[in-house]
Amino acid sequence: MKNVLRLLFALVLGTTLSCSRDLMSRRQEYFDSGKRYFQEQKYREAAIQFQNALQADPRYAEAHYQLAQCYVKLEIWGGAYAELSRVVDLQPNNVKARLDLGNLLFSGKEFKRAQEQAQTVLKQEPDNADAHSLLAKTNSALGDSKSALEEMDKVLKLAPDQSQTYLNLALIQAGARQSPAAEQSFKKAVQLGPQSVPTLVAFANFYQQASRWLDAEKLLRQAIALEPKNRHVRVQLAQLFLAQNQKAQAEQVVIEAKKALGDTPEGYRVLGDFYFNSGDTDKAFAEYESLFREHPQDLRVKKNYVQLLILRGRLDEASRLNDEILKANAKDVDGLICRGQILNRQQRFGDAIPVFEAALKIEPDNATGRYHLGVALNQVGNVGQAESEWREAVRLRPSMLVAQQALAELSMRNGDAEQLGKSAEELIAADPSSPRGYIFRASARFSAKDFAGAEADLKKALEVAPRNPTAYCRLGDLRANQGRYAEAEKYYEQALERDANYGEALQGWVGILLREKEFAKALARVNAQIGRAPSNSTYYLLLGVIHIGMQNMEKAEAALQNAVSLNKNNIDAVALLGQVQAARGSMDRAIAGYERSLQENPGNVAIYVLLGGLEEGRGNWQKAQSLYLKALQVEPDYPLAANNLAHLLLEHGGNVDVALSYAQVARRGMADSPNAADTLGWAYYKKGTYGLAIGLLEEAVKKAPQNAVYHFHLGLAYQGSRSRAQAKEHLDRALQLNPKIPQADDIRKALAELAGG
Numbered sequence: 001m002k003n004v005l006r007l008l009f010a011l012v013l014g015t016t017l018s019c020s021r022d023l024m025s026r027r028q029e030y031f032d033s034g035k036r037y038f039q040e041q042k043y044r045e046a047a048i049q050f051q052n053a054l055q056a057d058p059r060y061a062e063a064h065y066q067l068a069q070c071y072v073k074l075e076i077w078g079g080a081y082a083e084l085s086r087v088v089d090l091q092p093n094n095v096k097a098r099l100d101l102g103n104l105l106f107s108g109k110e111f112k113r114a115q116e117q118a119q120t121v122l123k124q125e126p127d128n129a130d131a132h133s134l135l136a137k138t139n140s141a142l143g144d145s146k147s148a149l150e151e152m153d154k155v156l157k158l159a160p161d162q163s164q165t166y167l168n169l170a171l172i173q174a175g176a177r178q179s180p181a182a183e184q185s186f187k188k189a190v191q192l193g194p195q196s197v198p199t200l201v202a203f204a205n206f207y208q209q210a211s212r213w214l215d216a217e218k219l220l221r222q223a224i225a226l227e228p229k230n231r232h233v234r235v236q237l238a239q240l241f242l243a244q245n246q247k248a249q250a251e252q253v254v255i256e257a258k259k260a261l262g263d264t265p266e267g268y269r270v271l272g273d274f275y276f277n278s279g280d281t282d283k284a285f286a287e288y289e290s291l292f293r294e295h296p297q298d299l300r301v302k303k304n305y306v307q308l309l310i311l312r313g314r315l316d317e318a319s320r321l322n323d324e325i326l327k328a329n330a331k332d333v334d335g336l337i338c339r340g341q342i343l344n345r346q347q348r349f350g351d352a353i354p355v356f357e358a359a360l361k362i363e364p365d366n367a368t369g370r371y372h373l374g375v376a377l378n379q380v381g382n383v384g385q386a387e388s389e390w391r392e393a394v395r396l397r398p399s400m401l402v403a404q405q406a407l408a409e410l411s412m413r414n415g416d417a418e419q420l421g422k423s424a425e426e427l428i429a430a431d432p433s434s435p436r437g438y439i440f441r442a443s444a445r446f447s448a449k450d451f452a453g454a455e456a457d458l459k460k461a462l463e464v465a466p467r468n469p470t471a472y473c474r475l476g477d478l479r480a481n482q483g484r485y486a487e488a489e490k491y492y493e494q495a496l497e498r499d500a501n502y503g504e505a506l507q508g509w510v511g512i513l514l515r516e517k518e519f520a521k522a523l524a525r526v527n528a529q530i531g532r533a534p535s536n537s538t539y540y541l542l543l544g545v546i547h548i549g550m551q552n553m554e555k556a557e558a559a560l561q562n563a564v565s566l567n568k569n570n571i572d573a574v575a576l577l578g579q580v581q582a583a584r585g586s587m588d589r590a591i592a593g594y595e596r597s598l599q600e601n602p603g604n605v606a607i608y609v610l611l612g613g614l615e616e617g618r619g620n621w622q623k624a625q626s627l628y629l630k631a632l633q634v635e636p637d638y639p640l641a642a643n644n645l646a647h648l649l650l651e652h653g654g655n656v657d658v659a660l661s662y663a664q665v666a667r668r669g670m671a672d673s674p675n676a677a678d679t680l681g682w683a684y685y686k687k688g689t690y691g692l693a694i695g696l697l698e699e700a701v702k703k704a705p706q707n708a709v710y711h712f713h714l715g716l717a718y719q720g721s722r723s724r725a726q727a728k729e730h731l732d733r734a735l736q737l738n739p740k741i742p743q744a745d746d747i748r749k750a751l752a753e754l755a756g757g
Contacts, residue, residue, distance in 0.1 A: 026052075026053075026056045027053045027056035027057045027060060027063075028053075030049045030050070030052040030053035030056065030063075031049070031050065031053040031060070031062070031063055031066070033049045034046045034047075034048075034049030034050040034052075034053065034063075034066060034067075034070075035066065037049060038066065038069065038070065041073075043070045043073040043074050044070075044074065046066070046070050047067055047070035047071065047074070050063045050064075050066050050067040050070060051067065054067070059090055061086075061087050061090040061091045061094070061097075064083045064084075064086045064087045064090070065083070065084070065087045065094075065096075065097055065100075067079075067083045068080045068083035068084045068087070068097075068100065071083060072104075077104065077107075077108065077365065077396075078363075078364065078365030078396075080104055081101070081104055081105075081108075084097055084100055084101040084104060085101065087101075088101060093124060095121050095124065095125060095128065095131075098117050098120060098121050099117070099118075099121060099128075099130050099131060099134060101117055102114045102115075102117030102118050102121075102131075102134045102138075103134060105117065106134065106137055106138060106141070109141075109398065111138045111141040111142050112138075112142070114134065114137075114138045115134075115135060115138035115139070115142070117134070118131045118132075118134040118135035118138060119135065121134075122135065127158055129154075129155050129158040129159040129162075129165070132151050132152075132154045132155045132158065133151075133152070133155050133164070133165070133168045135151050136148045136149075136151035136152045136155065136168060136172055137168060137171070137172065139151060140171075140172045140175050140176070141175075145172070145175065145176035148172045148175075148176070149169075149172060149173075149176070152165075152168065152169045152172060155168070155169075156169070161192060162192065163189045163190075163192040163193025163196050163199055164189075164193075164199075165189075166185045166186070166188040166189035166192060167185075167186070167189040167193075167196075167198075167199050167202060169185045170182045170183075170185035170186040170189060170202070170203075170206070171202065173185055174206055174209075179210070182206065183206070186199075186202070186203040186206060187203075189203070190203060195226055197223045197226055197227050197230060197233060200219045200220070200222055200223040200226075201219070201220065201223055201232075201233060201236060203219050204216040204217075204219040204220045204223070204236070204240070207219065208240055208243065213240065213243075213244055216240055217237065217240060220233060220236060220237040220240060221237070224237065228260055229260070229261060229264075229267075231257065231261055231266050231267065231270055234253060234254070234256075234257035234260070234261075234270070235254070235257070235270065235274065237253050238250040238251075238253040238254045238257075238274060241253065242278060242433060243432060243433065245433055245464075247278070250274075250278070251274070254270055254271050254274040255271060257270050257271070258270050258271045265295075265298055265300065265301075268291065268294075268295070269291065269298075269300065269301065269304070271287055272284050272287035272288045272291060272304065273304075275287055276304070276308070281308065281311055281312070284308055285308045285311075285312060288301065288304055288305045288308050289305065291305070292305045299325070302321060302324075302325065303325065303334045303335070303338070305321065306318050306321050306322045306325070306338050307338065307341075309321070310338065310341050310342060310345060313345070315342050315345055315346065318338070318342055319339075319342050322335055322338045322339055322342065325338075326339065331362055333359045333362050333363045333366060333369070336355055336356070336358055336359035336362075336369075337356065337359050337366070337368055337369045337372060339355050340352040340353075340355040340356040340359070340369075340372055340373070340376070341372055343355060343376075344372060344375055344376055344379070347379075347569065349375075349376040349377075349379040349380045349601075349603070350376075350380055350601075350602055350603060352372075352376040353373065353376045353377065353380070353603075356369050356372055356373035356376060357373065360373065365396055366396075367392075367393040367394075367396040367397035367400050367403065368393075368400075370389045370390070370392045370393035370396065370403075371389070371390060371393040371400065371402060371403045371406070373389045374386040374387070374388075374389035374390040374393065374403075374406060375406070377389060377603070378406075378410075379569065379601075380601055380602065380603025380604055380634075381571070381601060381603050381604030381605045381606055381607070381634065381635070382603050382605070382634055382635050383410070383635070384635050384637055384638070385635065386406075386410075387407070387410055390403050390406045390407045390410070391407065394407060394423075394426075398426060399426075399430045401427060401430055401431060401434075401436075404423045404426045404427050404430075405423070405427065405436055405440075407419060407423045408420055408423035408424060408427070408436075408440040411423060412440070412443050415447065417443075417444045417447035417448060418444075420440055420443060420444040420447070421441060421444035421445075423440060424437050424438075424440035424441035424443075424444055425437070425441065427440060428441065432464075433464055434464065434465070435461035435462070435464055435465040435468045435470070435471055438457040438458070438460045438461040438464070438471075439457070439458065439461050439468075439470050439471055439474055441457050442454040442455075442457035442458045442461070442474055443474065445457065446474075446477075446478065446481075451478060451481075451482070454474075454478060455475070455478060458471050458474050458475050458478070459471075467498050468498070469494075469495040469496070469498040469499040469502040469505065470495070470502075470504075472491045472492070472494040472495035472498065472505070473491065473492060473495040473502065473504050473505040473508060475491040476488045476489070476490075476491035476492040476495065476505065476508050476509070477508055479491060480508060480511075480512055485512050488508070488509070488512060489509055489512070492505040492506070492508050492509040493505075493509075496529065500529070500532045500533040501533045501536050503536060503538035503539065503542075506525070506526065506529055506538075506539065506542060507538070507542060509525065510522045510525065510526060510542050510545075510546070513525070514545075514546070514549055519546060519549055519550045522546050523543070523546050523547075523550070526539055526542050526543050526546060527543070530543070535566055536566070537562075537563045537564075537566040537567035537570045537573060538563070538570070540559050540560065540562040540563035540566065540573070541559075541560065541563040541570060541572055541573045541576070543559035543562075543563075544556045544557075544559035544560040544563060544573070544576060544577075544580070545576070547559055548576075548580065553580055553583060553584050554584075556580050557577065557580050557581060557584065560573050560576055560577035560580060561577065563577075564577055564593075568597070568600055569600075569601065571597075571601070571604060571606055571607065574593065574594070574597045574607065575606060575607070575610050577590075577593060578590040578591075578593050578594050578610060578611075578614065579610075581593065582614055582617070587614065587617075587618060590614055591611065591614055591615070594607050594610055594611040594614070595611065598611070603634050605631040605634050605635045605638045605641060608627045608628065608630050608631035608634070608641065609627070609628065609631055609638075609640050609641050609644065611627050612624040612625075612627035612628050612631070612641075612644060613644070615627065616644070616648070621648055621651075621652055624644070624648060625645060625648045625649075625652075628641045628642075628644050628645035628648070629645065632645065632662075636665075637665055637668075637669060638669070639665060639666045639667075639668070639669025639670045639673075639676065640666070640669075640670070642662040642663070642665035642666040642669070643662070643663065643666035643670065643673075643675060643676050643679050645659075645662050646659045646660070646662035646663040646666060646679050646680075646683060647679050647682075649662070650679070650682055650683060650686055656683065656686045656687055657687075659683050659686070660680075660683040660684070660687060663676070663679045663680040663682075663683045664680060666679060666680070667679075667680045672703075674699065674700040674701075674703035674704040674707070674710065675700070677696045677697070677699045677700040677703070678696070678697060678700035678707075678709070678710050678713060680696050681693045681694070681695070681696030681697035681699075681700060681713060681714075681717065682697070682713050684696065685697075685713065685716060685717045685720065688720070690717050690718075690720040690721040691721065693713075693717040693720075694714065694717045694718065694721060697710065697713050697714040697717050698714060700713075700714075701714050701730070706737060707737075708733075708734040708735075708737035708738035708741045709734070709741065709743070711730040711731070711733045711734040711737065712730070712731065712734040712741065712743050712746075712747055714730045715727045715728070715729070715730035715731035715733075715734060715747070715750065716731075716750060718730065719731075719750055719753070719754065724754055727750070727754055728751065728754050731747050731750055731751050731754075732751070734747055735747055735748075
């Protein structure tokens with residue numbers, strides 16, 4: 001029996017060892033193959049082989065490291081970060097991986113985390129020059145120029161003859177605004193490494209930022225001479241000309257680049273990409289239409305062509321080609337994002353959201369997907385989540401102008417001047433020849449009451465784009481704020497001359513007229529503009545507002561119906577139409593309109609709240625409560641829904657603790673609202689916490705002294721705290737303001753208790 005067991009053991013051991021040897025053999029074969037592909041600059045093929053090696057041995061640290069290098073070459077930053085992190089987990093003392101990870105974090109503006117990697121390496125190797133360099137860069141980025149320069153002194157002692165040392169020193173000196181010293185360090189870096197293209201390019205950037213265009217051009221042409229096949233340097237030279245508004249010269253540089261690099265996919269695509277990135281979509285489309293005929297098997301060409309078809313509104317063609325991409329690979333992230341964009345263009349925002357989410361489940365760090373998901377969420381009314389997606393897109397790709405612009409527009413609506421200023425600076429830095437950044441920065445400065453700075457920015461916007469209507473409109477807003485209405489009118493009219501459909505300009509001018517009660521003049525001006533732009537939904541919305549001001553509700557309803565017919569997603573028009581219909585006694589029509597809007601925009605929280613208000617107004621508080629809950633399911637922090645729901649719970653015997661939590665949400669989101677203060681104060685009263693209740697209810701009464709309900713609530717809170725005189729004062733005041741207040745019997749009962757007490 002023992003012999004049999006020994007035999008079985010030997011057989012099992014032999015099989016196990018054989019399998020293990022096979023795995024190790026396959027692991028090495030895949031790894032060696034990956035390295036060969038990497039040396040041949042076939043990074044995608046190399047990545048696949050390294051992934052195969054990791055399937056054979058998931059703890060193979062060197063394969064993780066090499067896969068990270070592939071991802072860096074392919075600019076898949078999230079993948080590179082994940083693989084380098086895995087190497088560090090497996091080999092905590094792997095200095096090379098830690099430094100690569102630190103530099104990757106630095107590139108992603110994760111400065112504190114990059115700093116930690118440098119410090120960890122220095123504990124292990126105190127004289128590691130690369131670690132001191134990384135620490136210097138992070139200190140500089142975190143605003144500590146003094147420490148950064150001290151670290152660079154250490155690097156100079158450890159590696160005094162390295163070009164990279166002086167390059168890092170130059171960048172830190174430039175960041176510390178020590179321009180003469182930085183220039184000398186750049187020159188030393190070039191002297192020590194005259195063949196270093198990255199050094200030449202960094203030096204060129206330095207000169208470009210100082211507007212020393214010829215010096216920058218000379219360095220970039222020197223870099224091109226060293227590496228004629230370097231696509232990035234040629235593109236940077238083109239961008240240098242664009243920064244000087246020399247578009248023809250920039251185009252010529254890229255045409256030459258295509259000739260020099262046209263034997264590679266990156267080379268023959270370079271001209272189309274240039275046209276696309278510089279905003280010339282017509283030339284980009286013509287170029288890619290030609291490329292698609294010449295290279296039908298190039299998947300990137302096909303995808304870019306689909307993107308351009310989407311931008312031109314040729315959705316049927318785009319959808320057909322994109323379906324081919326997804327048929328070949330149902331999990332193609334670009335294909336899924338294009339499908340989502342097509343749905344967005346078709347205004348099927350609710351259908352687009354799960355498509356974008358599916359793409360991001362596969363590739364969470366895809367900034368383009370995050371941006372377009374934000375667009376869809378914003379359109380269905382989920383503004384909070386839209387902002388979150390746009391912020392993530394910007395974090396992943398700070399130079400993503402459309403995401404920065406979306407954040408800037410949202411910040412402007414929310415009055416977030418700090419975020420608006422940050423987005424504006426990013427836009428200006430990325431594209432100084434565009435008016436967008438200057439216009440947004442003007443708005444941020446306007447909020448800070450820096451009117452001179454705002455005006456200077458708007459005039460700069462007109463300098464780079466003389467026909468931009470937004471700059472004229474913002475100048476009109478500025479003059480209106482200063483009470484200089486004649487000048488404001490002039491600017492608004494100039495905006496409308498440049499774009500007859502520029503609704504904001506007409507809104508600005510009509511707003512002034514309505515404040516001055518000049519209804520007839522406002523009506524004539526809007527009707528004149530409708531004659532020039534008869535399909536503009538915003539103009540009919542303005543017409544409705546004017547008719548409401550003139551107490552002509554029938555004409556107001558007709559105008560608002562036109563606004564909604566022209567654009568069913570004009571939520572302001574939908575909302576106002578329902579309110580007008582309700583005011584005219586057509587409650588059923590108002591409710592039907594809101595319900596129809598919710599079918600078309602199921603994620604629009606504002607409509608849920610408006611519909612809830614109508615249901616509440618006709619006594620159907622249970623239905624109103626369910627609508628407020630649905631709004632909060634879409635956007636959990638939507639303050640108005642939270643406030644209204646808390647109010648219903650408090651008035652109809654709901655759970656006071658739940659009501660309190662909703663009231664706190666409302667208060668956070670509407671910190672200046674007397675309504676939110678009253679609701680939270682009333683919740684504290686119901687909890688018996690009279691001190692907290694009184695503070696909030698006093699705030700509500702101070703902000704809205706004519707509101708009888710607020711006085712009633714404050715009176716009861718004072719009664720609960722046994723402050724009899726104050727209680728009687730506010731209860732009496734509630735009845736004076738509204739003798740027929742629904743709570744009149746409760747007030748009289750409380751007054752009787754106080755009198756007898």
